[in-house]
Amino acid sequence: MSQSEEMWPFKFALPFVGAIIERHVDGKKQLLLQTRWNPKRDPRYSGTLEFPGGILDQKFESVFDTLEREIKEETGLVLKEIVQGFRDSDTSTDKDDLASGFQPFYCTQQLQGDYPWIGFIFVCHVQDGELSAQAGETKQPVWRDYDEVKELVATSPNTFFGLQLPAWNYYFANRSEAE
Secondary structure, three states, X not given: OOHXXXXXXXXXXXXXXXXXXXXXXXXEEEEEEEXXXXXXXXXXXXOOEXXXXXXXOOOOOOHHHHHHHHHHHHHOOOEEEEEEEEXXXXXXXXXXXXXXXXXXXXXXXXXXXXXXXXXXXXEEEEOOXXXXXXXXXXEEEEEEEHHHHHHHHXXXXXXXXXXXXXXXXXXXXXXXXXX
């Protein structure tokens, strides 16, 4: 049993949301990167680059509420809009239930490693504000030019949180700097 399994012994998939956050400054697209930082709980990936995200760990919290909460907690910024992905209208029956349909920009799943993640990734914009890191989870949030992040993903994939690499690859194959 690995150290991670002892500390976090889940045997089922852990659902999470993630946000590839874009902004445009002087006609150039920038993307938000932060450093994943939790050496005790996640020593394998602490120090790697990532986009904000987190676990759906609150009973009946919607994917969208979790996304908004995680962006705020990890970056200090407020979600303004989701530009890739959407939420359908909520539905219910006479059984006192409520369900929501949604389509993320991309989904990703950890098939080997420490945790059995399965996630829903959205492309988002945030309100202007000052970046701040979440102590014990992240550090050094920073805006980087689109081309710089694209080059880093292509030439230095090991500097990124492995679970997020498929989403980054899909993003750069399907969204241009102009969008």
